[in-house]
Amino acid sequence: MTSSGPRSSGVTIYEVAQRAGVSIATVSRAFSDGAKVAPATRDAVHAAARELRYVPAAAARALAVRRSRALGVVLPHIDGPYFAELLVGFELAASELGFSVVLALDTPHTGRPSTVLDMLGRVDGIAFMARSAAEDGTVREVAALRPTVSVARAHVEGADAFYAENRESARRLTAHLIDHGRTRIGFAGTPEPGSDIGRRYRGYLDAMTAAGLRPGRHHEITPVEASGTALAEQILAEPGDLDALVCGNDEIALAVVARLTRGGMSVPEDLAVTGWDDTITARYLTPGLTTVRQDVAHLGGLAARRLAARIDGEPAQEPVTVASTIVRRRSCGCPDPAPPTASPTKESS
Incomplete structure (x- = not known):
């Protein structure tokens, strides 16, 4: 049975600073308040963190403690009816299972991969919904640390995938x-x-x-x-x-x-x-x-239930496709x- 606990690489903030060519204070600011760091410097810090699979200290500490009974959802935006239905289905299923939901908006163009990394310390698992919600590399990094599912995006190794037939x-x-x-x-x-x-x-x-x-x-x-x-x-x-x-x-x-x-x-x-x-x-x-x-709310519910099962220790399964009419x-x-x-x-x- 696959463990749902974190797998730490033991990477420190000092190593990230050395790889990015900046001070540890700059690394800290890049994750805590990226707006105060020059975009090029912030991008270099985030790139170094991704390469080294570094998790900010606050999140790393939380990864080692008891479950938070929360599921994370990463969306590119919440405009339009599609994401509203998807999120409603996910939240209803999560509530039935006794989980709360933490929402983050993230795209490859925000320049802030730490949005997802910062969430790690507050949730037991994460669902990435739609192709533009975070880079595939970020999904792989998260899947190495937390139970992970994806909805309506390319299948990433280590994460369960759900699709509507298209x-x-x-x-x-x-x-x-x-x-x-x-x-x-x-x-x-x-x-x-x-x-x-x-x-x-x-x-x-x-x-x-x-x-x-x-x-x-x-x-x-x-x-x-x-x-x-x-x-x-x-x-x-x-x-x-x-x-x-x-x-x-x-x-x-x-x-x-x-x-x-x-x-x-x-x-x-x-x-x-x-x-x-x-x-x-x-x-x-x-x-x-x-x-x-397509029953988008049903798709969201399936993702939430599967994420809860992964948190309970079940291994990843083959991708699931839901019929369309x-x-x-x-x-x-x-x-x-x-x-x-x-x-x-x-x-x-």
Whole structure:
């Protein structure tokens, strides 16, 4: 049985200072208040710490003491419905198991890998959610010290991995657009390696290749509302380039449909649009948004339960994939599904 306790390399602050070519006081400031250290110096200290697998003293002391009954979650941001659902599912499962949740926002561009390292002393295990939440190297370092799981990102050795099924559903979704007679189909979203959107992009390419079609324009944009609106502005300025657009998530798709509609374009007549996530807004948008439903809250709950099991000493398991379902609405050319009918009520006598 794998131990859940820390594995210390015995690296000291003096060694980190020597490797980075700075004083120990500078190393201390880089971890306690990075804003007071020049960016280049701070980056050198963090790089040295990563290379030596150094854990700040406060966290190292906490690693040796009793469990905190807390689970850490690392996210790139908390904007949009996807991360909200993921976090709710995780927190509900953690609460049922008697754990609290500590949240940290971290991306490869913050210049502060210590955000995650500082969390180590306050939690019993950490879940990394989405590709842009910390570098893979940071995930490997944490997995060597604490039970670790990842959600919707490339599998890292030592960490349990959870995914929603993406590639095959994206292939079938794109093939459905082709069945509607669409041949100039573009893709919107940045396909980072190992990410959900990366797998969706591969599925889109699979369908285009199978149909003997050349992929349409690929708009590499971040999966947020503002990017979708900006893309719609571009489409309005240059109409006719595409007859369908596969969006990496609902947030992009909803913004595109709303802005195109206001700009006088008709969806799906002028441009068919699909999303991903089946958010509540997708059901009430006009036209209704064709999308892919995945139980994101369930995914978050699975990650929390698995992290708790790892803390109890269970070894890492093979990656787990949760099924996805295509939901067809009018934005792709299908008729909107009929609204549910209310059950008749009997009058009281």
